Amino acid sequence: MNALSKFLTPSRVLVVGFAVLVLLGTLLLTLPQATTDGLGLSFLNALFTATSAVCVTGLVVVDTGTGLTLFGQSVILFLIQVGGIGFMTFATMFAILMGKKITFKERLLLQEALNQVSVEGVVRLAKSVFFISFMIELIGAVILSVRWSFDFGWSKAIYFGFFHSISAFNNAGFDIMGNFSSLTGYVGDPIINLTIMVLIICGGLGFIVLADIKSNRKKKFRLHTKIVLTVSGGLIVLGAVLIFVIEYSNPKTLGTLPLGTKVMAAFFQSVTARTAGFNTINLNDMYETSLLSMMVLMFIGASPGSTGGGIKTTTFVSIILSVLSTYRNESRIVLEGRTIPKDNIQKAWAITTTASLLIFFIVSILSLTERVDLMTVLFEVTSAFGTVGLSLGLTPALSVAGKAAIIITMFTGRVGPLTLAFVLAQKRKNQGQIKYPEERILIG
Amino acid sequence: MNALSKFLTPSRVLVVGFAVLVLLGTLLLTLPQATTDGLGLSFLNALFTATSAVCVTGLVVVDTGTGLTLFGQSVILFLIQVGGIGFMTFATMFAILMGKKITFKERLLLQEALNQVSVEGVVRLAKSVFFISFMIELIGAVILSVRWSFDFGWSKAIYFGFFHSISAFNNAGFDIMGNFSSLTGYVGDPIINLTIMVLIICGGLGFIVLADIKSNRKKKFRLHTKIVLTVSGGLIVLGAVLIFVIEYSNPKTLGTLPLGTKVMAAFFQSVTARTAGFNTINLNDMYETSLLSMMVLMFIGASPGSTGGGIKTTTFVSIILSVLSTYRNESRIVLEGRTIPKDNIQKAWAITTTASLLIFFIVSILSLTERVDLMTVLFEVTSAFGTVGLSLGLTPALSVAGKAAIIITMFTGRVGPLTLAFVLAQKRKNQGQIKYPEERILIG
Ligand SMILES: [K+]
Ligand SMILES: [K+]
Numbered sequence: 001m002n003a004l005s006k007f008l009t010p011s012r013v014l015v016v017g018f019a020v021l022v023l024l025g026t027l028l029l030t031l032p033q034a035t036t037d038g039l040g041l042s043f044l045n046a047l048f049t050a051t052s053a054v055c056v057t058g059l060v061v062v063d064t065g066t067g068l069t070l071f072g073q074s075v076i077l078f079l080i081q082v083g084g085i086g087f088m089t090f091a092t093m094f095a096i097l098m099g100k101k102i103t104f105k106e107r108l109l110l111q112e113a114l115n116q117v118s119v120e121g122v123v124r125l126a127k128s129v130f131f132i133s134f135m136i137e138l139i140g141a142v143i144l145s146v147r148w149s150f151d152f153g154w155s156k157a158i159y160f161g162f163f164h165s166i167s168a169f170n171n172a173g174f175d176i177m178g179n180f181s182s183l184t185g186y187v188g189d190p191i192i193n194l195t196i197m198v199l200i201i202c203g204g205l206g207f208i209v210l211a212d213i214k215s216n217r218k219k220k221f222r223l224h225t226k227i228v229l230t231v232s233g234g235l236i237v238l239g240a241v242l243i244f245v246i247e248y249s250n251p252k253t254l255g256t257l258p259l260g261t262k263v264m265a266a267f268f269q270s271v272t273a274r275t276a277g278f279n280t281i282n283l284n285d286m287y288e289t290s291l292l293s294m295m296v297l298m299f300i301g302a303s304p305g306s307t308g309g310g311i312k313t314t315t316f317v318s319i320i321l322s323v324l325s326t327y328r329n330e331s332r333i334v335l336e337g338r339t340i341p342k343d344n345i346q347k348a349w350a351i352t353t354t355a356s357l358l359i360f361f362i363v364s365i366l367s368l369t370e371r372v373d374l375m376t377v378l379f380e381v382t383s384a385f386g387t388v389g390l391s392l393g394l395t396p397a398l399s400v401a402g403k404a405a406i407i408i409t410m411f412t413g414r415v416g417p418l419t420l421a422f423v424l425a426q427k428r429k430n431q432g433q434i435k436y437p438e439e440r441i442l443i444g
Numbered sequence: 445m446n447a448l449s450k451f452l453t454p455s456r457v458l459v460v461g462f463a464v465l466v467l468l469g470t471l472l473l474t475l476p477q478a479t480t481d482g483l484g485l486s487f488l489n490a491l492f493t494a495t496s497a498v499c500v501t502g503l504v505v506v507d508t509g510t511g512l513t514l515f516g517q518s519v520i521l522f523l524i525q526v527g528g529i530g531f532m533t534f535a536t537m538f539a540i541l542m543g544k545k546i547t548f549k550e551r552l553l554l555q556e557a558l559n560q561v562s563v564e565g566v567v568r569l570a571k572s573v574f575f576i577s578f579m580i581e582l583i584g585a586v587i588l589s590v591r592w593s594f595d596f597g598w599s600k601a602i603y604f605g606f607f608h609s610i611s612a613f614n615n616a617g618f619d620i621m622g623n624f625s626s627l628t629g630y631v632g633d634p635i636i637n638l639t640i641m642v643l644i645i646c647g648g649l650g651f652i653v654l655a656d657i658k659s660n661r662k663k664k665f666r667l668h669t670k671i672v673l674t675v676s677g678g679l680i681v682l683g684a685v686l687i688f689v690i691e692y693s694n695p696k697t698l699g700t701l702p703l704g705t706k707v708m709a710a711f712f713q714s715v716t717a718r719t720a721g722f723n724t725i726n727l728n729d730m731y732e733t734s735l736l737s738m739m740v741l742m743f744i745g746a747s748p749g750s751t752g753g754g755i756k757t758t759t760f761v762s763i764i765l766s767v768l769s770t771y772r773n774e775s776r777i778v779l780e781g782r783t784i785p786k787d788n789i790q791k792a793w794a795i796t797t798t799a800s801l802l803i804f805f806i807v808s809i810l811s812l813t814e815r816v817d818l819m820t821v822l823f824e825v826t827s828a829f830g831t832v833g834l835s836l837g838l839t840p841a842l843s844v845a846g847k848a849a850i851i852i853t854m855f856t857g858r859v860g861p862l863t864l865a866f867v868l869a870q871k872r873k874n875q876g877q878i879k880y881p882e883e884r885i886l887i888g
Contacts, residue, residue, distance in 0.1 A: 115886050117884055206886075208886065222883075223883040223885055224884075224885040224886055227885060246812070287811070287812070288811040288818060289808055289811045289812045292804070292807065292808050292811060293808070296804070303886075304886035304887060305886060312887065314885050314886060314887055315887050318885075318887060319793070319797060320797075322790070322793065322794075323793065323794045323797045323798065326790050326791060326793070326794035326862075327794065327862075327865040327866065329866075338881060338882065338883040339881065339882045339883070340882070340883070340885060341882050341884055344884060344885055344887055346766070346770050347770060347887045348887050349763070349766065349767065349770070349793055350766075350767045350770035350771065351887065353763060353764075353767045354767065356800075360736070360740070363736065364733055364736050364737070367731070367732040367733045367736060368690075368731070368733045373817050373818065373819065374732060374817065374818045374819040374822070375817065375818040378818065418770075418771075421771045422771065422773075437782060437783065438782065438783045438784070438785050439666075439667040439782040439783070439784070440668075440785055440788060441667055441668040441671060441758050441762075441784060441788055442559050442650070442652060442668055442747075442748035442749060442758060443748060443756065443758055443759050443762060443788050443791045443792050443795065
């Protein structure tokens, strides 16, 4: 018992928690009630779908709109919500509602789950996360429901409104439009575009940033918040400009659209690549250069402690600043009058390298198991790692080995490659004691 | 004058020196005497070919064996030799032979060129580099000449022997076999395979390692030497095993060969990918997975201060060790009882990131200008950056913009992305004085 509780470090509990949630979802989706054909999903497809939902990825082997029943879709929605907001936050809210006291051990878990430096204020933060998420999702759902009431009956409109609002805020990318079409039917619709975009962006900023914005109106933001807002804004605009310029005269994508819609579609595709996973134009028709740009956005992803994936905006900024400081022969990394600690930078390097190696490794495996071109495979794997959910169409055609590889990639992407490495790494003993002399080697 | 000599830091002199050598070669190759059609190369093709030779890359737009005359081929050989061994080493030997004294400024340049920490002993090292190179190339040339004397007349055999020995030791990858065939005609020939492989490996270890081995027979090697030998050996074996396993039953590559030849071909392709650029089997027939493995070898490349390119073996080891130490929460990186200095690691990160971003950027450009699949483009660009010279056939078909992009990539790859960044970066003033408070951000 003591060995077990020693084994169950906070990171391990979180990883195990995610896994349990995935297994629960898998079981539910294999039930006959889950699919419209009355057979339930096969175990592998159920595992794939549940992982995709819990990891808020949105890659699907079975079309959510036509293949799953209302029950099946509800399972997805539940997994998205718990997976996106985090099951520790969920469990905490549940405990509070039940009138239970939150123990110190649970607070430690929350601290890890919410990526906080100190255990102080974590319960308040969890409540805040829950409340903010609920409010934003509600507002989004109302707007979308009203919009869709013009197309469908009220009950369908409200269901669609809630489903897509929750899916968008949690950067899940699941849709129930049918036939893997995502939001391509609404490329020119400003209400749907803007609402979904705002939901995605809010979800991708991270709860810490949202809480900082909420409590610091007009006052000074934390360095973290400033970085996240600047980088998120910069990446969205940069991505949109690139897509706009490259696709401007592509007759299959933006070419035939009016100017306003061109701009909106460029922005939508840029926003969605930062781990949401909806799309309003057909990705297979885009030029390779646009797809490469979107892959960069997918790889960088959203911000820490958010519903999104990727290596994260702050990780990206840290490595860029670190490289620039090396060019300039400066030893410290200064931003906005603050020095970024060395271990922050070291963590950023570890995440980026692990992510790159993981993607490369999975791509190599898929290059053996699937006989498709490199772009399709690289896009799929980057999308899975970034928990984005965009695909050039490979997902439903994946082989058994391919599905397994993508399941592992989604899970690693959501849990975080570094968390997983911490969980798996064996600490070496006694190495800290001895001080070895330095010896220079030649680099580059 | 003072401003000029202040501007001309050692790294800048080296970059300018490389550029001057490229321009000299370009001019010579545009002469009518250089090509068999009597027209000379066009400016762009001459620039491409001269860059490829000086940077010991081996990507060719015009077949060296059939398109260039003896004069043209001699120009290539001269550029390879000076580019590979380094023009500072060359200039120093020339000065010594002329009885001139080597000034302190020239010693500083040599220190930079030979990637040394101190200026002490650099002239002796330069002499050593020159002597070792000459001896190895001579031995290689003799063996190859004797082997080819069975196929051709003696004069042709000797010429072929010297050309390919120099090209192999300098990891240049240029061949004069004709029709872009490289050494595919000798896939089963042990003498040619072994000789070329040994030449490539010796050239790729780096002069510092060769000098260390020469002067430390049976004594203790430097940490740098140990790392280079271990990693080079490991990469060669790993690459060979992967290629052997993946291609074992591919009827177009290893499938039809006898077992011994299979092993030899796997080793040859692995060795050559580590920046030499010859090939004995047709790369277009290999599976994508093998090509991906070869791309990793091309990206890592040879060792520092060698004739090869890539981010270098020590850079690769440094980032891997750094990531592993982050996983284990260790702050120092210890290897063989020695601590690797922090600035070594920082430099490794900067090189790797710059290289990755450069490759990605050039691939994006080529995805616009050339209408071929991602694998072909990525392979070409990685090959150019690693100054490898392997190609899936894109080189001769490159557009004007594509050629320009590859020229820049080869040059950056040979000079080193970090050297170029140092040359281009403006030092910020006064930043060192002020100490800013630390503020933690969330990563990953
Ligand atoms: K997603
Ligand atoms: K080469």
